[in-house]
Amino acid sequence: MAKPFLLGVxxxxxxxxxxxxxHKLLQATPADSDQQQLPSVVWNVPQIADRxxxxxxxxxxxxxxxxxxxEKLNQAGASHIAIPCNTAHHxxxxxxxxxxxxLLHIVDATMAxxxxxxxxxxxxxxxxxxxxxxxxxxxxxxxxxxxxxxLPNDDELQQWFVxxxxxxxxxxxxxxxxxxxKQAKALLARGAQQLILACTEVPxxxxxxxxxxxxxxxxxxxxxxxxxxxxxxxxxxxxxxxIQRNNSNK
Amino acid sequence: MAKPFLLGVxxxxxxxxxxxxxHKLLQATPADSDQQQLPSVVWNVPQIADRxxxxxxxxxxxxxxxxxxxEKLNQAGASHIAIPCNTAHHxxxxxxxxxxxxLLHIVDATMAxxxxxxxxxxxxxxxxxxxxxxxxxxxxxxxxxxxxxxLPNDDELQQWFVxxxxxxxxxxxxxxxxxxxKQAKALLARGAQQLILACTEVPxxxxxxxxxxxxxxxxxxxxxxxxxxxxxxxxxxxxxxxIQRNNSNK
Numbered sequence: 096m097a098k099p100f101l102l103g104v105x106x107x108x109x110x111x112x113x114x115x116x117x118h119k120l121l122q123a124t125p126a127d128s129d130q131q132q133l134p135s136v137v138w139n140v141p142q143i144a145d146r147x148x149x150x151x152x153x154x155x156x157x158x159x160x161x162x163x164x165x166e167k168l169n170q171a172g173a174s175h176i177a178i179p180c181n182t183a184h185h186x187x188x189x190x191x192x193x194x195x196x197x198l199l200h201i202v203d204a205t206m207a208x209x210x211x212x213x214x215x216x217x218x219x220x221x222x223x224x225x226x227x228x229x230x231x232x233x234x235x236x237x238x239x240x241x242x243x244x245x246l247p248n249d250d251e252l253q254q255w256f257v258x259x260x261x262x263x264x265x266x267x268x269x270x271x272x273x274x275x276x277k278q279a280k281a282l283l284a285r286g287a288q289q290l291i292l293a294c295t296e297v298p299x300x301x302x303x304x305x306x307x308x309x310x311x312x313x314x315x316x317x318x319x320x321x322x323x324x325x326x327x328x329x330x331x332x333x334x335x336x337x338i339q340r341n342n343s344n345k
Numbered sequence: 346m347a348k349p350f351l352l353g354v355x356x357x358x359x360x361x362x363x364x365x366x367x368h369k370l371l372q373a374t375p376a377d378s379d380q381q382q383l384p385s386v387v388w389n390v391p392q393i394a395d396r397x398x399x400x401x402x403x404x405x406x407x408x409x410x411x412x413x414x415x416e417k418l419n420q421a422g423a424s425h426i427a428i429p430c431n432t433a434h435h436x437x438x439x440x441x442x443x444x445x446x447x448l449l450h451i452v453d454a455t456m457a458x459x460x461x462x463x464x465x466x467x468x469x470x471x472x473x474x475x476x477x478x479x480x481x482x483x484x485x486x487x488x489x490x491x492x493x494x495x496l497p498n499d500d501e502l503q504q505w506f507v508x509x510x511x512x513x514x515x516x517x518x519x520x521x522x523x524x525x526x527k528q529a530k531a532l533l534a535r536g537a538q539q540l541i542l543a544c545t546e547v548p549x550x551x552x553x554x555x556x557x558x559x560x561x562x563x564x565x566x567x568x569x570x571x572x573x574x575x576x577x578x579x580x581x582x583x584x585x586x587x588i589q590r591n592n593s594n595k
Contacts, residue, residue, distance in 0.1 A: 101390070109379040114367050117389070121360060127515045129359040129391040136417065137387040139367070140351070141379040167386065171417050265377045 100330040101134050102323050103173025103196060105164045107141035108180035109264045112295035112316065116179035119320035124327065133327040136171045138164040146182040147257075150226035158186050165194045175199060177323055179316050181293045182226045199322055201315045202232045205291065208318035209240075216289040218243045219313075220282030222275070223293035224260070225252060233293055245287050251278055256294075263296040271296070272304030279308060289313055350580040351384050352573050353423025353446060355414045357391035358430035359514045362545035362566065364389075366429035369570035374577065383577040386421045388414040396432040397507075400476035408436050415444045425449060427573055429566050431543045432476045449572055451565045452482045455541065458568035459490075466539040469563075470495045470532030472525070473543035474510070475502060483543055495537050501528055506544075513546040521546070522554030529558060539563055 102120070106113030117137065126132045143161065148154035161183060168176055173196045178184065181201055191198045209215075219242050221233050228234075234244045247256055259274030275297050279290055290312045292298045298314045352370070356363030367387065376382045393411065398404035411433060418426055423446045428434065431451055441448045459465075469492050471483050478484075484494045497506055509524030525547050529540055540562045542548045548564045 107379065107382075107384070110371060110382045114364060114371070117364050117367070121364070121516065128511075129357065129393070129395075129514050132357075132360045132391045134357070134390040134392055135387075137385075137389060138421075139387060140384040141382045142384055143379070145379075167421050171388075171421060261378075264379050266371070 098174045099172070100327055101136060101172050101174050102327070103168030103171065103176040104135055104137040104139075105161065105168060105176060105178045105180075105183070105190075106137050106139040107143055107164070108146065108178075108183055109296060110139055110141045111263065111266070111299055112179055113137065113139050115299045116177070116295065116316050116320055119314075119317045120323060123317075123321045123324035131331070133324060136168060136173060138167050140164065146180070146185070147224050147226055147260075150182070150185060150224075150229070157183070158189060161186055161190055162193055165190050165198075169195050175323065175326060177201075177319055179295050179319060181295060181315060182224045184232070185226055185230055199319060201319045202236060204318040204322040205233070205293075205313065205315040206236050206240075208315075208321065209289075209291075209313055212289075212313075215240070216242060216287075218245060218286050218288055220245045220279070220285070220287030220290045221293055222247065222256065222278055222282070222290060222297055224256075227293055233291060245282050245285050247278055247282065251281055255281075259300065260294060260296045263300045268300050268303035272300035272306065275300050276304065276306050276308075279306065279312075283308060283311070291315065348424045349422070350577055351386060351422050351424050352577070353418030353421065353426040354385055354387040354389075355411065355418060355426060355428045355433070355440075356387050356389040356430075357393055357414070358396065358428075358433055359546060360389055360391045361513060361516070361549055362429055363387065365549045366427070366545065366566050366570055369564075369567045370573060373567075373571045373574035381581070383574060386418060386423060388417050390414065396430070396435070397474050397476055397510075400432070400435060400474075400479070407433070408439060411436055411440055412443055415440050415448075419445050425573065425576060427451075427569055429545050429569060431545060431565060432474045434482070435476055435480055449569060451569045452486060454568040454572040455483070455543075455563065455565040456486050456490075458565075458571065459539075459541075459563055462539075462563075465490070466492060466537075468493045468495060468536050468538050470529070470535070470537030470540045471543055472497065472506065472528055472532070472540060472547055474506075477543055483541060495532050495535050497528055497532065501531055505531075509550065510544060510546045513550045518550055518553035522550035522556065525550050526554060526556050526558075529556065529562075533558060533561070541565065 144155045144157040255278040259271045262271030394405045394407040505528040509521045512521035
């Protein structure tokens with residue numbers, strides 16, 4: 096048997112987005128009892144240098160604190176690690192090299208989730224931090240699928256996205272939701288058929304205001320949770336089969 | 346300076362109650378940014394022998410798995426540990442002896458919270474597992490304050506409390522909420538002026554159905570979260586003062 100399944104969650108970016116991800120893990124796991132639920136260890140330490148400022152050259156790198164989290168999760172016995180923060184994936188390669196447990200990638204999970212849509216969208220709007228937009232992860236992968244990508248412009252980011260995102264981080268969910276909804280509506284008005292909420296603060300805020308266009312959104316945090324739940328269900332199934340086989344051999 | 350503050354949460358009992366506690370930690374912490382939020386490491390591993398069955402003599406002890414969680418949280422650097430499960434406090438002494446980090450006690454936190462009520466209730470209803478009721482923690486402390494305690498009877502526990510509690514554990518929040526509300530209303534009908542929701546599954550379910558009597562309840566999980574937040578705020582304040590002092594000495 097492989098190492099026992101234990102999901103390590105590198106959280107704290109922000110702490111509410113981490114809880115939202117944990118809720119999505121529970122929702123993605125069918126279970127009749129506590130004991131069937133996905134086991135996890137969550138490093139929810141938000142004392143990490145600001146990712147957006149670091150990538151804009153306006154602050155220190157969060158890498159030392161991210162590496163500390165990866166080390167703690169490995170020490171605790173994590174078999175897999177998920178990071179419910181898109182922007183932090185900027186440091187994915189460095190963190191992967193430092194980790195024994197494989198790191199899942201939120202963009203892979205999102206692309207797998209998009210591939211399951213009944214109707215493939217032709218134009219997708221991407222809501223994300225400047226750092227995530229600059230990295231181009233989503234744009235490249237969507238272009239490979241022949242999907243056109245619409246991006247927020249600089250004015251929209253400054254007026255709506257950035258203040259909306261920081262409002263969520265200080266717990267002002269409704270204020271954040273209203274601002275982020277303006278960003279979302281602008282992309283829909285330009286012809287986006289689907290929105291990728293590629294910053295984990297965004298779905299929390301849009302759900303808090305019950306935004307009417309939620310059905311047209313794809314949530315990378317949820318896609319990542321579903322991928323984690325699937326790994327757990329496969330592990331749990333093969334473990335149960337292994338026990339049954341051992342028992343029937345006796 | 347003391348060891349850096351890091352709250353260890355011994356969770357998984359059940360996993361949804363752990364998330365509810367984490368939400369209450371966030372709500373109890375005023376913060377303007379991610380960096381001001383309370384840092385925590387959460388051992389949310391629900392593969393723990395059933396506490397209710399163990400105390401009824403119907404299953405193995407959860408102590409080995411609880412001790413493993415305490416060990417992991419200490420290894421991760423926890424400065425304090427909270428356990429958002431009342432029944433698990435049955436093993437509080439053994440866990441305390443095995444832990445370098447002090448374990449907060451959910452009953453202490455609840456009594457402190459009750460002491461802050463503007464109007465001290467004369468009669469309190471206690472909703473809890475058979476194991477927590479048998480332990481008598483709440484009854485003894487309330488009696489010391491001259492408060493009369495009303496308990497669920499055996500029929501109520503079997504009909505409402507136990508199935509309500511297990512419904513929450515399999516994610517059936519509304520079903521659980523309706524059952525637990527019957528338990529709550531029975532205690533209110535017998536004259537309870539305040540209810541102590543002394544099983545961490547109960548507030549989750551009653552909040553899910555927006556039970557009309559929530560204002561008359563005292564939530565030990567929330568009381569524990571408030572105690573943790575206060576320790577963090579005191580630490581954070583003294584840390585900031587320390588930094589300021591050092592800077593002004595330069």
